[in-house]
Amino acid sequence: MSTGSVGIVETRYLDLPGPLPLDSGRTLSGVRVAYETYGTLSPEKDNVILVCHALSGDAHAAGIGAESALDGFGAAASPKGIGWWDGMIGPGKAFDTDRFFVISTNLLGGCRGTTGPSSIDPETGFPYGSDFPVITVADMVRCERAFLDELGIDRLAAVAGGSLGGMQALQWAVSYPGQVDTIVVIASTHALHPQGLAWNAIARESIMRDPDWQGGHYYGTGRAPDAGMGVARMVGHITYLSAPALETKFGRRLQGREDVGYTIGEAEFEVESYLRHQAESFVKRFDANTYLYTSRALTYFDLGREHGSLEQALEKIRARTLLIAFSSDWLYPPVASRQIADQLEKSGKSVEIHIIDAPYGHDCFLLEEARQTPIVRKFLDESRT
Amino acid sequence: MSTGSVGIVETRYLDLPGPLPLDSGRTLSGVRVAYETYGTLSPEKDNVILVCHALSGDAHAAGIGAESALDGFGAAASPKGIGWWDGMIGPGKAFDTDRFFVISTNLLGGCRGTTGPSSIDPETGFPYGSDFPVITVADMVRCERAFLDELGIDRLAAVAGGSLGGMQALQWAVSYPGQVDTIVVIASTHALHPQGLAWNAIARESIMRDPDWQGGHYYGTGRAPDAGMGVARMVGHITYLSAPALETKFGRRLQGREDVGYTIGEAEFEVESYLRHQAESFVKRFDANTYLYTSRALTYFDLGREHGSLEQALEKIRARTLLIAFSSDWLYPPVASRQIADQLEKSGKSVEIHIIDAPYGHDCFLLEEARQTPIVRKFLDESRT
Incomplete structure (x- = not known):
């Protein structure tokens, strides 16, 4: 079977009409959402897949990015670059655009077109900086729900994502059980383990200890905490790879x-040179405050804590669930996916789990496309019959 | 069998008479060595054990530190604190001071009394800072050899250490094969794996990117790279523990x-609060440049590279070798100790290896004293008969 590209795509923007309520009790007004779509929406609007990105991703998930206007943080959405999940989205691919209408948004708090700390606060006329409200994964999903409302889309055939994207997929199934047919949760968890909390804390400390962070109000000062965010990115990179992969x-x-x-x-x-290079290229395209807020959201995420227990959280789910994890992923180890699967089974829910034996660590979810594709296609096929 | 404490000990200082040649081709003059001794030197001077400390250690290995004059970096050597290996050194302990004369020195490049980057460069009258020569594990051992010459000690009954201390023990056996009866190498390696290189690189980057580092010349400026070294220490702490231990x-x-x-x-x-606390207390007692130099030395250490191959390096060893590693140590994983043991055996050398199943990660070498003690005692007993 031959697969193709969705071709040249342009990131678009939609402004939510109403204010967005947040878990913290605060609300956000004038929220803009950056998004891309691939494939064709069916007349019944029953073929929609929402894909959710991880910490450093954006709305440009597939195809080749058109040169787009600068927006938000001032970074074009990967101009002319290939989407971050291009191997998984397109004609004949895992998320098959010959059949599905795939939507990808930049998450709330982002720096690639969706409202985040680098956006202008309508109340002050200046960028929010660290006055931006602290957000949660549930807030991200609430924003995605409000965005889809504007597109007139009630139901999702699937919500899919890896890592933080997988957390969003889980949250969708818990928050809006009647509106999601299936979820595809890859290299993710219901709650990050303490070592993961620690890596994230170290990354945030590194940014906030950089004097150029300036308490979070660095926009327009000509200085940004590039040094600290560079170190944060280095830490991230090593946790995304396995020790044998580095070897x-x-x-x-x-x-x-x-x-x-x-x-x-x-x-x-x-390996030292590689780390420096990764840090350098990352600070050019990413906003440090978005890193802080997104990292905070993913450490907060804990379905068990939020719903009394993991059992009670998953009890709400009505979507069929596909879990994929990777043997060498020590940041989001397979054991968490196994826990979710066991609990769903115990509650009589429909769940399928695959632990793929692969050496690249957490990055597998972006690299092992060939092995994920048949699993995802078969799972989505079964939902359509 | 009851064990005791070596009691109150004072750190002493010795100035080497001659210049110390270094691997880099440079030499260091006026080298001072901070040291402590426990037990009694036999008339034949044949009961000497040298213990070597790891990255953040010092000469105060056992007993209770006497209030000592400020020295070097300006930090008293853990005033009144208990030595870092007190559980292993003392009457009836693993390194039994009823039988052995145990010597512990602060390593070359240190900040706890031995000459290092914070010491005064006799040529300029100012602290070396980053003009201090880059040193290697072999240089540390060369300094220890020169120091023992001054004490009139030719032979060592044992050299022992964990982590970087274990590297020094290995280096002793390779550099001075005729002068070492046994080595005790705990939670160590012949060459750090690439992930370990990466963690060390990240720690150094974090210090050097702190503007208060000032290119390494921060002494006397009233500012020091505490923010960056705090992050470095956080990274270190997480790599010293295992994920299950954090759980x-x-x-x-x-x-x-x-x-x-x-x-x-x-x-x-x-876990976030713990990391901050660890960072705060560390920057009060440790010098950032010593961190950089010591970290660099332990990443350079590679017996295979330095001697053509690991086989050729270990071929030089005449000491009986005891290797101890810990199952949950992912920074210095047991596989490296196993490689050393296999190679020594292949070369017909006397070697004993123990992989202790324990959950605390690299920190086990400081925590699992009760299980190491009978192994070390038996090994040293066999050498004495």
């Missing part, structure tokens, strides 16, 4: 030298 | 609150 990829090879150079400041090993 | 110790418990507080800046989870 295969870099080993202890020196970077362009025969012997160690007896320097403190230079990157001497390949 | 047991903290879970996802909130810090003194019933519900999340919707804040970005506050520590809301217990």
Whole structure:
């Protein structure tokens, strides 16, 4: 079976008409949502798949990005770049645009077109900065729900995502059980384990300890906490990969030298150079405050705490559930997906789980497309019959 | 069998008479070494054990520290505190001071009394800062050898240490094969794996990106890279513990609150609060440049690279070797100790290896004293007969 690309796509923007209530008790007015769509909406509007992105993603999930106007944080949505889940979305792919109408939005609090800390606060005329309200995964989903209302879409054939995107899919099934047919939850969890909390705390500390963060009000000052966010990104990168993957990829090879150079400041090993490069390119395209808010939201996420117990949370779900996890993922280890599956089964819900044996760690959800595709296609097929 | 304390001990200082040659080709003059001793030197001087500390340790390995004069970095050597390996050193303990004369030194490049970046450069009259020469584990061992020469000690009954201390023990056996009877290498490796290189690189980046680092010349400016070193220490702490240990110790418990507080800046989870506390207390007692230099040395350490191959390096060893590793240690995983043991066996050397099943990660070498003690005692007994 041949697969294709959705071609050139442009990120569009929609302004929510009403204020958005938040878990914190605050509300956000004038919320704008950046989004892309792929495929064709059926006349019955019953073929919609919402895909949700992870911490550093955006609305540009598939195809080739058209040159778009600068927006929000000032970064074009990956101009001319390939979407972050292009291997999974398109004609004949896992999320098959010959059959489904796939919608991808930038999440609430984002910096790629959807309202976030770098957006202008309508009440002050200045960017929110750290006055932006703290948001939760449930708030992100509430925003997605309000956005779909504007498109006249009541029901979703599927909500799908990896990592933080998978948390959103779970939250959808819990928050709006009557409106979601299936969820596809990849490399995710119902609650991050304490080591994951720690990595996120370290990343946030690194940003907030950078004097250029300026208490969160750095916009327009000509300075941004690039140094701190660079370190945060380095930490992230190592947690997304497995130790064996690093061994295969870099080993202890020196970077362009025969012997160690007896320097403190230079990157001497390949893995050191790689980390610096990752940090440098990330700070060019991402807003530090969005990193803080999104990281906070994903550490808060805890279906058990929010609903009394995991059992009570999952009891609400009516969607058929597909869980995929990866053997080498130590940030979102398979055990959490297994817990969800066991609990859903115990409650008599329809659930399917696949633990894929693959070496790349958490990044597998973006890399192991070929092995996820048949699983996802078959799962979605069964829902359509 | 009852065990005791070595009592109150004072850190002493010795100045090396000659310059110390370094792997980098540079030399260091006027090197001072901080040290402590426990037990009694035999008339034959044949009962000496040298213990080597890890990244953040010092000469105060056992007993209760006497109030000592400020030195070096300006930090008293843990005044009145208990030594970092007190559970292992003392009458009736693993390193039995009823039989052995145990010596502990602060390593070269340190900030606890031995010459390091915070020491005064005799040529300029100012602290070295980042003009301090880059040092290696072999340099640390060369310094220890020169120091023992001054004490008139030719032979060591044992060299022992965990982590970076274990690297020094291995290096002793390779550099001075005729002068070491046994080595005790705990939770260590012949070469850090790439993920370990990465964690160390991240820690160093975090310090060097702190503007208060000032290119390494922050002494006397009233500012030090505490923010960056705090993040470095947080990273370190998480890599020293295992994920299950964090689960047991903290879970996802909130810090003194019933519900999340919707804040970005506050520590809301217990594990977040713990990390901040660890960072705060560490920056009070440790010098950031020493962190950089020591971290660099332990990433350089690679017996295979330095000697053509691991086989060729270990071929030099004549000491009996005891290796101890811990099942949950993912920073210095047991596989490295196993590689060393296999290679030594293949070369017909005397080697003993124990993988202890324990849940606390790399920190086990400081925590699992009760289980290490009989192994070490038996090993040292066999050497004495």
